[in-house]
Amino acid sequence: MRHILSVLLENEAGALSRVVGLFSARGYNIDSLTVSTTEDATLSRMTIVTSGSDDVIEQITKQLNKLIEVVKVIDLNESDHVEREMMLIKVRATGKDREEMKRMNDIFRGRIVDVTEKTYTIELTGESAKLDAFIEAVDRTLILETVRTGASGIGRGERILKI
Amino acid sequence: MEISGAEIVTRCLEAEGVEFVFGYPGGAVLEIYDAIFKQDKFKHVLVRHEQGAVHAADGYSRSSHKVGVALVTSGPGATNAITGIATAYLDSIPLVVISGQVATPAIGLDAFQEVDMVGITRPCVKHNILVKDVRELAPAIKKAFHIATTGRPGPVVVDIPKDVTLARTEFNYPQTVSLRSYNPPTKGHPGQIKKAINLLCDAKRPLIYIGGGAVLANAERQVGELVRMLGVPAANTLMGLGAFPGADPLNLGMMGMHGLYEANMAMQHCDVLIAVGARFDDRVVSVPSHFLSSPKKIVHIDIDPSSIAKRVKVDIPIVGNVRDVLDEMIALLKQNGTRPNADVLASWWRQLDEWRGHDCLKFDMDSEIIKPQFVVQKLYEVTGGEAFVTSDVGQHQMWAAQYYKFAKPRRWINSGGLGTMGFGLPAAMGVQLANPDATVACITGEASIQMNIQELSTCKQYHVPVKIINLNNRYLGMVRQWQEFFYGNRYSESYMDALPDFVKLAEAYGHVGMKIERPADVEPALREAMKLKERLVFMDFITDQKENVFPMVQNGRGLNQMDLPPHMRNLQHGPVAKERDYGNLS
Numbered sequence: 001m002r003h004i005l006s007v008l009l010e011n012e013a014g015a016l017s018r019v020v021g022l023f024s025a026r027g028y029n030i031d032s033l034t035v036s037t038t039e040d041a042t043l044s045r046m047t048i049v050t051s052g053s054d055d056v057i058e059q060i061t062k063q064l065n066k067l068i069e070v071v072k073v074i075d076l077n078e079s080d081h082v083e084r085e086m087m088l089i090k091v092r093a094t095g096k097d098r099e100e101m102k103r104m105n106d107i108f109r110g111r112i113v114d115v116t117e118k119t120y121t122i123e124l125t126g127e128s129a130k131l132d133a134f135i136e137a138v139d140r141t142l143i144l145e146t147v148r149t150g151a152s153g154i155g156r157g158e159r160i161l162k163i
Numbered sequence: 164m165e166i167s168g169a170e171i172v173t174r175c176l177e178a179e180g181v182e183f184v185f186g187y188p189g190g191a192v193l194e195i196y197d198a199i200f201k202q203d204k205f206k207h208v209l210v211r212h213e214q215g216a217v218h219a220a221d222g223y224s225r226s227s228h229k230v231g232v233a234l235v236t237s238g239p240g241a242t243n244a245i246t247g248i249a250t251a252y253l254d255s256i257p258l259v260v261i262s263g264q265v266a267t268p269a270i271g272l273d274a275f276q277e278v279d280m281v282g283i284t285r286p287c288v289k290h291n292i293l294v295k296d297v298r299e300l301a302p303a304i305k306k307a308f309h310i311a312t313t314g315r316p317g318p319v320v321v322d323i324p325k326d327v328t329l330a331r332t333e334f335n336y337p338q339t340v341s342l343r344s345y346n347p348p349t350k351g352h353p354g355q356i357k358k359a360i361n362l363l364c365d366a367k368r369p370l371i372y373i374g375g376g377a378v379l380a381n382a383e384r385q386v387g388e389l390v391r392m393l394g395v396p397a398a399n400t401l402m403g404l405g406a407f408p409g410a411d412p413l414n415l416g417m418m419g420m421h422g423l424y425e426a427n428m429a430m431q432h433c434d435v436l437i438a439v440g441a442r443f444d445d446r447v448v449s450v451p452s453h454f455l456s457s458p459k460k461i462v463h464i465d466i467d468p469s470s471i472a473k474r475v476k477v478d479i480p481i482v483g484n485v486r487d488v489l490d491e492m493i494a495l496l497k498q499n500g501t502r503p504n505a506d507v508l509a510s511w512w513r514q515l516d517e518w519r520g521h522d523c524l525k526f527d528m529d530s531e532i533i534k535p536q537f538v539v540q541k542l543y544e545v546t547g548g549e550a551f552v553t554s555d556v557g558q559h560q561m562w563a564a565q566y567y568k569f570a571k572p573r574r575w576i577n578s579g580g581l582g583t584m585g586f587g588l589p590a591a592m593g594v595q596l597a598n599p600d601a602t603v604a605c606i607t608g609e610a611s612i613q614m615n616i617q618e619l620s621t622c623k624q625y626h627v628p629v630k631i632i633n634l635n636n637r638y639l640g641m642v643r644q645w646q647e648f649f650y651g652n653r654y655s656e657s658y659m660d661a662l663p664d665f666v667k668l669a670e671a672y673g674h675v676g677m678k679i680e681r682p683a684d685v686e687p688a689l690r691e692a693m694k695l696k697e698r699l700v701f702m703d704f705i706t707d708q709k710e711n712v713f714p715m716v717q718n719g720r721g722l723n724q725m726d727l728p729p730h731m732r733n734l735q736h737g738p739v740a741k742e743r744d745y746g747n748l749s
Contacts, residue, residue, distance in 0.1 A: 010344055014281060014293070025286045055472070062469035068290045068310060071344040163343060 002031070003057050004076040004083060004153045006161050007046040010069040011037050018067050019046065028052065028060050032085075032128075032150030043071065045161070047083075047152045049128075071163055080156040086123065087131045088113070090145040093120040097142055108134050119144060127151075168297040169194035169328040170201075172261065175304040177204040178336045181232050183223060183596055184208070185216040189236025190276060191263025194328035208596065208625055211617035213240050215589035217247020218615070221256050222590030225576045226551055227597035228381060230257045230311055237263040238276030241322075242283065246583060248318050249287035253580025254402065255379055257316035259307045266326040267295055280322040289317030297330035302337055309340040314347025315467040316379060348466065351483030356491050359437065359462040359479050364501045366435035366460075368511045369395045372418070375402025375579065376440015376465060376485050378572045382406070385489035386439060392496060393503055396515055398426040400441050401564050404575040409548060409568030415515065419447040420716050421561040424523035424731070425515055427714065427722040431457055432514075438463045438477075440485040442470040444580075451475045453721035464488045521731050523714055524565055532707045533682050535559060535634040538689075539566035542604060542632060545689045550602040551576060551594045553629075555587035555611030558640035561712045563606040585614030591629040592622055602630065602693060609635040609662055609703075619672040622699050630692050631701045633665060636708045644711045648726070669701035680705045 009015050016035060023030050031049040038045045050060060057075060064073045076083070093101045098120075105112055105122050108130070114121035124134055128151050135143065155161065166174070172195050176184065185208045188196045199207050210216040213235045220231030231251075235244045241262040251258045265274040281293045290310045294303045300323065307319040363369055377386050386407050390397045397407050398415040407414050418426035430436070430448075436459055441447070448454040451474050463470075463477040464485055471480045481488055496502075526536045539562050542550070548570035554560040554577040569575050576594055578586040591605040612633055622629060634640075642657040666676030675698050679688045685704070692700040713728035727734060 017282070018285060021285050059469065059473060062471075066467070066469050068342070068345050 001053070002049065002051050004081070004151060005048045005050065005061065005064070006074050006076055006153060006155075007048060007064060007070060008038075008072040008161055008163065009044050009046065009067075010071065011042050011044040012069055015044065015069040016046075018069060019048075019064065022063055022067065023050075026059075026063060028056065034150045034152045043163070047150070049151050072161060074155070074161050076153045076155060079159060081153050081159075082156060083127055083151045083153040084125055085128045085131055085149055085151045086125045087134075087146060087148045088121060088123055089134070089143065090119055090121045091138065092118060092142040092144060094118050097139070101138070101142070104134070104138055108137075110134070164333070165331040166334050167194065167198070167329060167331050168300050168323065169198040171297070171300050171332070171334050172304065172323070172328070173198045173202050173204075174334055175301055175336060176232065177202070179230065179308050181205045181230070183593075184232045184234050185210055185219040185223075185593065186234030187213050187216060187236065187240055189240045189263065191237035191265060191325045192234060192328070194325065195234065195261070195263070195323075207234075208592070208621065210589065210621050212615065213243035214246050214585065215592075215615050215618045215621065217244045217258065217260060218250065218583075218586050218589035219593035219596075220258055220260075221247060221251045222553060222576050222593030223597045224256050224258060224593075225590070226573050226594040228573065229597070230259055230308060231593065233258065233260045235260065235262050236276070237265055237280070238278045240276075241278055241280045245284065245287065246585075248284055248320065250578050250581045250583045250586060251318040252287045252289065254375065254578065255316050256318065257311040258318040259304070259311055260318060260320045262320060262322050263328075264293065264322045264324040267324045268326070270324065280320060284320045287318075288320050289315075291320040291322065293322045293324075294327055295324070297327050297332045300327060301334060305337045306340050306342070310345065314345075348482050349484045349487050351464065351481040351488035351491060353491070355479055355481045356488060357495065359481060360492055360495055360501065362435050362460055362462060362479065363393065363395070363437060364503050366503060367507050368432060368434040369393075369503065369508075370429050370433035370436050371395055371397040372430065372436055372438045372441050373397055373399040373403040373406045374439065374441025375400065377403055377406040378440075380440060380466070380485040381572070382440070382486040382489055383572045385486055385493060388493055389489055392493065394505075394508055395503065396429060396512070398422075398429060400444070400447055400579075401577070402579045403441065404564060405569035405572040408570050410570065415519070417564055418722070419444075420449065421565065421712050421714065422447075422716070422722075423565070424521055424714050424725060424727065425518040427716065427725060428518045429515060430454070431721060431723040433459055435460045436462070438465070439489070440465060442473065443475040445474070448475060448722070449716055449718055450721060456721070521734070523728060523731060525728065525730055530682065530707065533679065533685060533704055535562050535636070535704070535706045535710055536566050537682060538632060538634060538685055538704050538706065539563055539606065541686045541689055542606075543567045545686065545693060546602055546604070548574075550574065550604050551591075551598060553577065553587045553591040553594060553603070553605045555605075555607040555614075556582045556584045557608050557611060558636075558644065558710070558712050559606050559608045559611070559634040561641075562634070584611040587611060588622075588629070588631065589615050589618045592618060592625075592627050595627045595629050596625070604630045604632055606632045606634065608640060609633060609637065609665070610639045610659055616668075619669065619674060619699070619701075623673045626697070628695070628697055628699050631699070633701065633703045634706050635662075635665070635703050636706045636710070637662065638708055641712070647711070648715075648717065665701055665703040669699070674699040674701055676701045676703065678703045678705065
């Protein structure tokens with residue numbers, strides 16, 4: 001099952017590679033990984049999307065907690081959460097496709113952030129599934145390039161990951 | 164007053180009360196070696212190979228409950244240390260390994276003797292630190308000692324670039340360390356402890372399963388008190404030997420792949436199992452599903468939450484220091500006076516004694532050739548379970564574990580987790596230096612000893628009088644055993660030809676060598692060696708080539724499906740092992 005883990009860790013050189021090394025060394029899978037500093041410059045926050053049985057997720061959580069730099073780990077799947085991923089997708093936009101692309105962009109509530117004579121670059125934000133749906137919906141031959149950030153997640157309401 | 168980074172290193176080690184540093188100099192650590200020359204607070208032991216340095220620090224730590232310290236240079240010095248670091252990591256041994264690094268401006272430029280030590284050790288350390296600024300040096304070393312020794316112990320690497328050892332700053336050694344991201348637990352959860360007690364007292368077939376964690380936590384008094392107070396059987400892992408006396412009637416002995424029949428049968432058939440600092444390792448429980456096929460309730464006490472439910476689901480997890488948790492359990496038992504039902508326990512003991520009655524460790528005492536088990540048994544008799552015994556890895560290691568009834572903890576020093584051949588001799592050096600008046604025996608084999616035999620030279624230089632028991636069967640014995648069991652007697656590369664004359668070799672290094680070929684000479688040789696208190700004695704025992712380690716649980720089988728020794732093969736427990744065709748041994 002797909003899980004989304006939030007990790008708060010010391011913002012130190014090498015901390016990221018420890019987390020990534022843990023996954024590869026123990027044979028766990030990373031579907032996506034986002035990381036950046038937080039409002040507290042000494043802390044970084046990661047969102048890791050992974051998959052596995054409950055036992056595997058429990059081990060991943062415990063092993064992450066064992067790393068010296070890791071301050072806190074939560075599994076966002078355990079309660080309501082919001083998650084978002086951003087995609088930049090460059091599409092061929094000529095002739096009748098140009099209008100069609102504009103329409104698709106509007107339907108998915110995207111933003112066209114770059115326009116050339118033959119292309120649009122669309123910025124799209126939402127749950128990973130929505131971005132997948134967009135790729136499904138447009139003609140594959142028109143997609144020139146995509147780049148995705150991977151999911152970022154946050155608990156709903158009062159559920160806060162903080163020290 | 165400002166002092167150099169190199170002096171800061173030695174001052175930190177002094178502040179930590181370090182007695183010995185095991186190491187080898189080189190370009191990147193020359194400043195530190197110069198600082199070592201100028202101090203007299205700790206001694207440096209110059210090994211012959213960096214692997215030996217780390218194993219020696221490891222043996223020192225295991226036998227003394229102090230931190231082992233090793234110092235190596237950058238690049239090849241650092242990579243040579245890796246096997247030792249990984250060995251300590253898998254057995255949770257507190258070490259601080261200081262490695263030299265090329266100067267910070269040269270890092271990343273593929274400089275001479277550069278290797279990314281932090282990167283290369285990441286999977287086999289508890290933690291590691293690259294110190295980039297001399298002002299961070301003292302705090303980094305303090306942090307390293309703190310992390311190595313607290314919680315679940317382990318090795319910590321501090322990588323110090325050469326320019327940092329040259330740079331100068333004020334020396335302030337921090338008194339305490341506070342890490343918001345690292346707060347290892349100590350006390351167990353009182354509710355869980357209470358549940359565990361109730362379970363234990365209501366059990367029909369209880370068993371206490373003692374692991375290396377009990378040794379690391381110095382919990383032998385608590386283990387002994389709990390077992391005796393309740394009169395329940397105990398069994399131990401390879402790493403738990405000595406945490407409860409080997410000769411105690413309540414001790415069923417070692418369980419697992421080469422565990423005793425009675426211990427393995429008890430593990431499989433118990434109804435309540437209390438794991439004390441043990442992690443259900445694959446060499447103890449080869450197949451979790453089979454192990455759990457006979458219903459049992461499991462209580463698991465461990466300081467490392469990630470060890471709990473890693474291989475086997477448990478009913479009552481208790482995260483905490485084994486010693487503290489057992490103290491709580493004992494206090495609670497005393498307070499409410501509950502005990503297991505004596506009649507119920509008596510019938511469990513009848514079954515255990517029946518299993519024990521088969522004497523699964525019986526071997527041919529009338530042999531014309533020296534039986535390896537016989538040598539270990541005689542060593543036990545001569546030393547009374549009091550000696551420090553290090554081992555290498557292989558058949559001799561298992562015989563040492565089976566036949567030497569360790570009376571005390573920290574007397575059995577072996578590479579249980581990583582299974583490192585070459586561990587025994589350098590570890591014995593560290594043990595002997597930590598315990599100068601004790602008898603230290605290294606039980607090894609002709610293959611293992613050759614992996615770090617150069618340390619005989621170090622032993623000469625520092626007058627380390629260890630007694631080497633070489634069980635020489637002219638084979639990689641455990642490899643040969645597996646080739647017999649699983650590969651149709653095809654002895655692919657397990658025969659070692661062109662062995663050195665170990666007596667001459669020992670003499671070449673300035674030690675005493677003995678060659679023992681007849682069973683009648685075993686005990687006299689051991690006694691004579693023990694008398695040579697000041698000398699290293701290398702005893703080359705020419706042993707039976709065909710002997711195999713029994714009982715054995717093959718991979719994929721349950722604990723009650725053992726290959727049994729010849730005199731037990733008519734028993735109807737699981738598959739009955741056939742007499743094996745040993746093929747034509749040369």
